Each structure stands twice: as C-alpha cells, then as structure tokens.
Amino acid sequence: MNFTMNEFFQKHPNIRYLYFGGKGGVGKTVVAGATALWFSKQGKKTLLASTNPVHSLSNLLEQNVFGKPVSVKGSPNLHASEIDTSETIERSKKDIKNKIAWFLKFADIPTKAEDFVESATMNPAFEESAMFENMINIIFEDEYEVYVFDTAPTANARRLLGMSKVYALWVNKMHKSREEARQIRLSLSFRKKKPEDEQDALLDYLTTFRDRIDKMRGLLTDEEKTAFFFVTLLESLPIAVIKRFIGWFKDFGIPIGGVIVNEAIDKSEVNENTAEFIRNRVAMQEKYREEVIQSFDNFCGEAPLFEKEVKGLAMVERVTNAIFAQD
Ligand SMILES: Nc1ncnc2c1ncn2[C@@H]1O[C@H](COP(=O)(O)OP(=O)(O)OP(=O)(O)O)[C@@H](O)[C@H]1O
Ligand SMILES: [Mg+2]
Structure with missing residues (x-):
C-alpha cells in the first residue's frame, strides 16, 4: 500500500x-x-x-x-x-415545467409548457441529474x-x-447583451425610470444558476475538502x-x-x-x-x-x- x-x-x-x-x-x-x-x-x-x-x-x-x-x-x-428519487423527480418536473412556461411567456411563444415537459423528463439522464441536484442541496444546507x-x-x-465553463461564458455573454438592450430601451423610453427599477427575472435566474454551479465546481475540485x-x-x-x-x-x-x-x-x-x-x-x-x-x-x-x-x-x-x- x-x-x-x-x-x-x-x-x-x-x-x-x-x-x-x-x-x-x-x-x-x-x-x-x-x-x-x-x-x-x-x-x-x-x-x-x-x-x-x-x-x-x-x-x-x-x-x-x-x-x-x-x-x-x-x-x-x-x-x-x-x-428519495421519486420526490426529487416530481419536484424537478414541476420546476422544469415552471421554467419552460415562464420562458415561453417571456419569449412570446404561444405554446403550452406541457408539450415540452414530457420530452425533457423522459431523458434517461433525468433521474441521475435530479439525484445530483439533491446532493448539491444537501451539501449547501451545511448541517454536517x-x-x-x-x-x-x-x-x-x-x-x-465541463458544463460550468461553457455556462459561465454563456451567462456572461447574456449579461452583456441584455444590459445593452436594457440601456437602449431606457434611452428610448419617455418615462423617467431609474435603471435599477427594471427587474430582469431571466437574468437573475441565470446568474443564480451560474453561481450555484460555480460554487459546486469550487467544492468538487477543492482537494482540501x-x-x-x-x-x-x-x-x-x-x-x-x-x-x-x-x-x-x-x-x-x-x-x-x-x-x-x-x-x-x-x-x-x-x-x-x-x-x-x-x-x-x-x-x-x-x-x-x-x-x-x-x-x-x-x-x-x-x-x-x-x-x-x-x-x-x-x-x-x-x-x-x-x-x-x-x-
Ligand atoms: N469484504 C466483504 N466480505 C463479505 N461480504 C462483502 C464484503 N464487502 C461487500 N460484501 C457484500 O457484497 C455485497 C455487495 O456489497 P455492496 O452493496 O457494498 O456493493 P456496491 O458496490 O455498493 O453494490 P451496488 O453497485 O449494487 O451499489 C453485499 O451483499 C455485501 O454485504
Ligand atoms: Mg451500493
């Protein structure tokens, strides 16, 4: 040995x-x-x-x-x-459905979320991913x-x-282009609104998700921990x-x-x-x-x-x- x-x-x-x-x-x-x-x-x-x-x-x-x-x-x-996988999977399904519905609304696409949920959750990797999500939750609760x-x-x-690198690039790019779009919208707007009044739910979601992945990547690759x-x-x-x-x-x-x-x-x-x-x-x-x-x-x-x-x-x-x- x-x-x-x-x-x-x-x-x-x-x-x-x-x-x-x-x-x-x-x-x-x-x-x-x-x-x-x-x-x-x-x-x-x-x-x-x-x-x-x-x-x-x-x-x-x-x-x-x-x-x-x-x-x-x-x-x-x-x-x-x-x-408990089944509970995690049900929760993830609901979560995905909400996100898809919200995205469709956001992008002005007149389709029902249900049509997409089934195909997204029939993916064989879905159960594995739901488990992984659950493991991350347990770690972030930090009780032990x-x-x-x-x-x-x-x-x-x-x-x-692999994903976290690509994802960070993608989210940062989204950040930039959405920021530019917001500036243009503001400069065209007659209403006097302060920039911080504008909520950007999609961007907030993406940022939170990126930070979560980053944090998990940090832990997974930390050889002290x-x-x-x-x-x-x-x-x-x-x-x-x-x-x-x-x-x-x-x-x-x-x-x-x-x-x-x-x-x-x-x-x-x-x-x-x-x-x-x-x-x-x-x-x-x-x-x-x-x-x-x-x-x-x-x-x-x-x-x-x-x-x-x-x-x-x-x-x-x-x-x-x-x-x-x-x-
Ligand atoms: N050193 C050992 N001596 C005797 N029996 C053992 C020993 N190690 C494991 N076993 C027995 O071998 C079986 C398989 O062990 P275990 O369930 O830990 O494997 P596993 O890799 O977790 O399997 P799975 O891939 O199904 O999760 C069990 O019945 C366990 O009691
Ligand atoms: Mg085992």
Missing part, C-alpha cells in the same frame, strides 16, 4: 465531502459505511447519504433511513439517508461536518465541470473500470483520495488442504494485487472477504477496522 486511510485523513484535516465509486457490486456501500462510521467515531457529525437510485443503506444498517436523514442507532454522530456519499456521481461530476475513492475487487473488470474513472477525474481536476481493495481472501487461511477452487482464486487475487500496485500510486486500504455478508453495525465496524489502521 502507498499510504493508509488514516494517513490520508491526517494530511487532509479539513476534508468534508467523500465519494465512493466503482463497478457494481464491489462494495461501495460497505466501504462508504465503514468510512462514515470511522469519522463519526472521531467525533465528527457525519452524514452517510446514498445517491444511488437502488438504495442499500437501510439494508446495511438494518434500520429504515429512506427519505430523510436518520440518526443511526448505536452510533452517536452518525446519520444516514437514502435520497463530514458527508460520505455512497456512489460517486461519476458521469454527473464530469458533466457539471473533497476526495473521491474507488473500490475494486482483485479482478480484471472492476480494475479496468476504475482505471477509466481515475483517468477522467484527473482530466477534470477532481481530487482522488485513493483505491481500496475489497474482498481479498485471507491467505493465512489457505494451505495445501484447502479446496483447489479457493487456492485458484487466491492465486488469481495475487496476480491482480500486483496489477493494482503497478497501476495505482494511491492504493490505500484493503478489506478481507468475510465469512458472511456485511450487514449490521458490528459487521460494518469490522470493515472499518480493516481499512483503517488501528491506533
């Missing part, structure tokens, strides 16, 4: 936003839960939030945490929440010291960062997936915390009497651990394959103890 999780967080004392990404089923939820538990034990008020539409935190914690943040039983400082997000919104983070971790098994596909993710993230300047290996078979349990099937898997894992070491310079934790699934706080704590070195 290149460093430990403890060392990483010692070096980043102001860290607040943690994300866990990786291929399906590799243990993102489990490792996110274990990390959130560690922070709560450090005395930090921590929120473990799932942005994955297929939720699994309630199952992990054996407690219903759907819809709103709930205090986790048996663990002071730890709160958990599965974000540390936020651990189960499932990194990989595609969205990428899109947001944010880190993306990637979970992998010692297998070919999950390693390939995170290689790709890490490449993208580097290109976009999103800070990468490290790579965590999950479900490694404990070699000390294996001898010549062990079933061939298991010995083969151990040999395979050895090979892929070499690949992890060669490919990543931030391999920072490893959890063993346990004798049973990770369910309930006691099991989560075993994962915490595995990926965080003991004091």
